[in-house]
Amino acid sequence: MSSSILQYNFPTTIRFGAGAINEVADYLLKNDLKKPLVVTDPVVASLDFFKSFIQSLEKKNISVEVFSQIHKNPVKSDVYLGVDSYDANQRDSIIGIGGGAAMDVARAMVLRVNHREDLFKYDDLIGGDIFVTNDVPHFITIPTTAGTGSEVGRSAIIADDVTHQKKILFSPKLLAKTIFADPMLTMDLPPAVTAATGMDALTHNLEAYVAKMSHPLCEGIALEGISLIAKSMEKAVKNPDIESKSNMLIASLMGAVAFQKGLGVVHSLAHPMSSLLDTHHGLANAVNLPYGMKFNIAGFEEKFRRIARTLEIKDESGEGVVNFLFDLNNRIGIPHQLREVGVKEEHIETLADLAIADFAHPNNPKPVSREDFKNLYLEAL
Numbered sequence: 089m090s091s092s093i094l095q096y097n098f099p100t101t102i103r104f105g106a107g108a109i110n111e112v113a114d115y116l117l118k119n120d121l122k123k124p125l126v127v128t129d130p131v132v133a134s135l136d137f138f139k140s141f142i143q144s145l146e147k148k149n150i151s152v153e154v155f156s157q158i159h160k161n162p163v164k165s166d167v168y169l170g171v172d173s174y175d176a177n178q179r180d181s182i183i184g185i186g187g188g189a190a191m192d193v194a195r196a197m198v199l200r201v202n203h204r205e206d207l208f209k210y211d212d213l214i215g216g217d218i219f220v221t222n223d224v225p226h227f228i229t230i231p232t233t234a235g236t237g238s239e240v241g242r243s244a245i246i247a248d249d250v251t252h253q254k255k256i257l258f259s260p261k262l263l264a265k266t267i268f269a270d271p272m273l274t275m276d277l278p279p280a281v282t283a284a285t286g287m288d289a290l291t292h293n294l295e296a297y298v299a300k301m302s303h304p305l306c307e308g309i310a311l312e313g314i315s316l317i318a319k320s321m322e323k324a325v326k327n328p329d330i331e332s333k334s335n336m337l338i339a340s341l342m343g344a345v346a347f348q349k350g351l352g353v354v355h356s357l358a359h360p361m362s363s364l365l366d367t368h369h370g371l372a373n374a375v376n377l378p379y380g381m382k383f384n385i386a387g388f389e390e391k392f393r394r395i396a397r398t399l400e401i402k403d404e405s406g407e408g409v410v411n412f413l414f415d416l417n418n419r420i421g422i423p424h425q426l427r428e429v430g431v432k433e434e435h436i437e438t439l440a441d442l443a444i445a446d447f448a449h450p451n452n453p454k455p456v457s458r459e460d461f462k463n464l465y466l467e468a469l
Contacts, residue, residue: 188236212258220259235285237344252363288370292343299350313342350451354380360442
């Protein structure tokens with residue numbers, strides 16, 4: 089991809105390219121926004137580029153407040169604390185900058201600012217989106233990883249502090265007004281983070297493509313995302329350049345557009361690991377991905393043939409796709425077994441309980457029972 093800044097409108101405005109972050113200060117001023125709350129995670133808040141970004145806003149006489157008290161896997165109390173900061177500092181807009189956790193908290197805060205009943209009243213799985221009726225603050229997003237694609241999302245995944253069950257907050261009102269997607273922000277990510285987030289993006293595209301709902305637009309986007317990741321992942325991890333990082337960032341964004349069609353069994357395997365064991369979401373997806381895709385082959389062989397052709401592999405079968413995924417994980421340093429990321433046999437029953445309660449698997453191309461989840465965890469252990 090070109091390193092110049094491009095603009096896509098799909099449906100919101102996306103400014104994409106090296107240096108896009110440098111446009112943010114003028115954008116805020118143009119929209120008469122002078123008191124943003126910048127929401128990020130503690131790691132990003134400590135990085136030099138972030139400090140430079142804040143300084144670039146302050147040089148334009150923009151009053152900046154930073155909120156970074158969020159967990160790796162966000163919980164409701166993170167959102168409440170963030171809105172307390174928004175109120176106390178009399179902010180006029182919210183900027184989400186970071187990976188999926190920062191984006192989820194920022195987007196949930198955007199909802200809560202003018203919707204003050206219990207946050208989980210707005211849970212999409214119980215029809216709570218109908219209660220999202222008030223205006224929301226001006227919201228922009230700046231991704232720093234190429235994984236979740238949350239920058240283009242309309243939903244936030246937030247866990248209950250006590251039960252660890254993940255809830256999904258959704259409304260078209262939660263779509264960012266403008267996204268500044270700058271691949272330069274991903275250049276210095278550690279290889280392990282690039283690998284885990286990249287596999288997260290691949291999981292989004294693969295699961296969206298095979299999800300049971302009919303949505304040809306999303307399927308076309310998902311296949312192109314799969315192709316870009318297959319061609320760029322290893323280079324982005326081992327020897328990154330602007331082209332590989334740009335391809336991964338746009339493919340991540342595409343995955344998030346595609347998965348409005350739905351996700352599936354892999355995400356329902358991964359979500360409980362994040363909430364129960366605090367496993368990085370991308371890593372949990374990465375380890376489970378080959379096993380989940382193998383589960384889905386029977387009855388959907390033609391879909392897997394299409395995926396295999398997109399991956400440009402010789403074995404144009406579901407088994408060929410699964411073997412490709414195991415090999416890709418191996419090449420980028422992702423383990424093949426759950427025990428290597430902290431899962432123990434005594435965790436399996438609780439993980440299976442959480443997985444069957446998860447919101448993602450109803451969109452899987454075939455039904456998944458609690459026994460299926462238990463067996464998949466045991467197979468991957």
